[in-house]
Amino acid sequence: MSYRNRELANLFVVAIITGLGFASVYIARQEVVSTGSLSYALFFFALYLAAHAAARVTVPQADPYLLPMAALLTAVGVTEIYRLDPGNAFRQGLWIVVGVAAFAGTLLALRHDYRRLESYKYLFGLTAVGLLFLPALPVIGERINGARLWVHVGGIQFQPGELAKIMLIVFLAGYLREKREVLAQGRLKDFGPLLAIWGAAMLVIVETNDLGSALLYYGIFLAMLYVATARAWYAAAGLALFLGGSALLYHAVPRVQERVSIWIDPWSHAHTSGYQITQSLYSIGNGGFAGKGLGKGVFATTNGHDLIPQLNTDFIYSALAQELGLVGSAALLLVYMLFCLRGFRIALLAQDGFSKLLAVGLTFGFALQTFIIVGGVLRLIPLTGITLPFVSYGGSSVVANFVLLAGLLLVSHRANSVSQISMEGRP
């Protein structure tokens, strides 16, 4: 079977799972299966058929598993968001349409050779810093829950940080590809532009109080630097710097101290700042082995008040864990693992440095982001608000992840085509 037919077959499976998911939420809510559940599933299937068509035209040789996995994750997300608030699910559905459009647009725009992005690396880097800086601007910037992450233009609010992340990865891939030999020698002056743009990004993030993104960007930076230079001690030094910086930050920023003390003992803050994490843990624990079933979880008090604030964004995992149980959440994490494995495989197969670095950056960023938010919810690490890729409610996150997916498919298509050509060319 060709790559794209495999993708199509996988999408069929995803469509069936989506239909079942929506049906069970419907049954739990209304005690009937309405056609609404099926129409949601059909709508999704149609949407992903469009994405599939775009991939068929532009990147026929690309990995056939990534798009179905992304489809499954968004379907799981929308099902849960629908279960929590049908209105939000409709908006999320619209954002997924935008995301698929961005996906198709990226594929079409870069179908000939995405590697020309490399020549615009500084533009990408500076744009990313600019984007990150937007929420700090007075009129359009907006502060939600103590962090300035949102930009408000017209009726739409979005988080520019999500797109900036991808741009910074493009910048890093381009810069590191060009300078990796000299960087490996450890001359300080070669680090100049790198540290300037990266440092600026980190400063803006810390300034806007977005600790989760700071951690994510720093991790991506270290990973890509290590892959490019093959100098393990860079990564080690980076980690040491991170620990030192964290200690400094801990003493300087009260918000960080609070987060850490909640992390160490949430129950001593159970009625104030630790409320969210303790209730989230109760939600996860309540799922048990098999879960309560979609639509059967408990997320509101007997008065109808929400038990967990930000349930459909930062804490969507605790909602899913309660309803799907250990079996379901482990399966969900497995999908994330498979997605990352496919991504790393693409990086391995890619022929040139820029492609490899781009794929590694995108994939590792995807894995690390998942770890930061789910690890925070599970109290493995201090909790910092960030979205769960493809699943959390939030437009900019969905759109950015679709662009990320397009990037991986572009690299994959090129790698697979080149290897095919070289094999065919063999006498």
Added chain:
Amino acid sequence: MNRQITRMAVVGIVLLGALVVGTTYWQAWAASGLADRQDNSIQRVAEFSVKRGKIFAADGKTVLADNVRRKVASQKLYFRRYPQRGLAAHIVGYSTQVRSRAGLEASENDFLTGSNTNLSTVLDTALDKLRGTTIKGNDLHLTLRPGAQRIALNALGGKCGAAVAIEPRTGRLLVSVSSPTYDPNLIEGHYNLATRPKFGCSPLFNRAEAGLYIPGSAFKVVTASAALDSGKFTIDSTFNDPGFCIEYGKPVSNYADQSGPERFGHVNFLQAMEHSINAVFCEIGKALGARPILEHAKHFGFYSVPPLETPVNERAISGLYNKGKLFFPKNDFQVDPGRLAFGQERLQVTPIQMGMVAATIANGGLVMRPYVVERVVAPDGSTVVKTRPDALGRAVSANHAADVAKMMEAVVQGGTGTAAQISGIRVAGKTGTAETGVNHVNTTWFICFAPVDNPRVAVAVVLEHQHGTGGTTAAPIAKAIMEALIR
């Protein structure tokens, strides 16, 4: 570069693998610990998604606790309603969101929510969970008689006090009222209204099982049992009543409780009980000693929590109290045996304990464990648990119990308790009028059983802040309760 990419892939997979481990920890290892935490709101909500069992009175028709269904944030929740309002509020208790639970709603929660470990219930609940249907709890059928309960409540109306009625042969609690009562429906939304003191007394407090009162002369039933069982006295023993009792060289005069003249002269044991002569009981007490009397009282249930299915913190222990703490004297000099013998000293007793004393005499000296839950019934109508009468032990020999009964019958026939007479039925009883320390304000008692030849009910009534005696204030109420239960 590929070697580095492979390593980063390992890092990424390890990070995601850690998430699986973390999830497993919370959902398998720590799940039960999380579920047991006090502030776990999910568990609290989940409890309201269970359709709790109903609570019925002894007639099987009167519903004491029922459910109403409400849909909150797309969940079906069940909230409690108490159609009979204050009728049995102190026994049934309440189950609310904001105030947690009390009474049988708290102590029998496992049955009411179907989370008890009875095999058939476990199976039903598991099936309900699998099918995703609402879990239904088990119903409780109580021993309380709604008619008599209503009459007792009305008879106590406007007064602070309590009444208890026990079936002597089985220990069934037929009546248990505490006045003032409260409306459990108001606990959730109008807590202040429900708990506002009525006639100077707090309504939430269960006086019948947790109220501690000076027993006064009602305790003479225990003293008489101890005296007869000791072998030092018989029902025919004679005494000389000088009108006072010498305590530590000082005369202590008789109390207002007794009927007739201040001084009776030569009397026998039966007459001493009939007229509740303190001077005689004082002498008996001194002859027996305080510790033997209290040891005997233990056989009736004193010095242990009165058995019942309600929460243990809603029942109080009867005995001697010193500065608010229960104590048992280490030697005979710590306690005045004379005053103890007629129920003063520092004795504090609950109405249910005094009801047990009357029921034990009625039952020939055998103490029956009191109970209020007759049957636990599964949603399909099958009986999960049926309470069987259980003898706790013998408090007094059968012959001596009959003697004490004879004495108590004399009290009602011609002594201090004539107000409890019921035409055509032989009633045995004992009054109690305990001085509270405030002049002319007494705690009054009446304990009794009937019919004497075949006892069907034993009653204890206590009233606070009374100006009259047990015979004039409490005996008529006890009579009304007995009549309601016998006729």
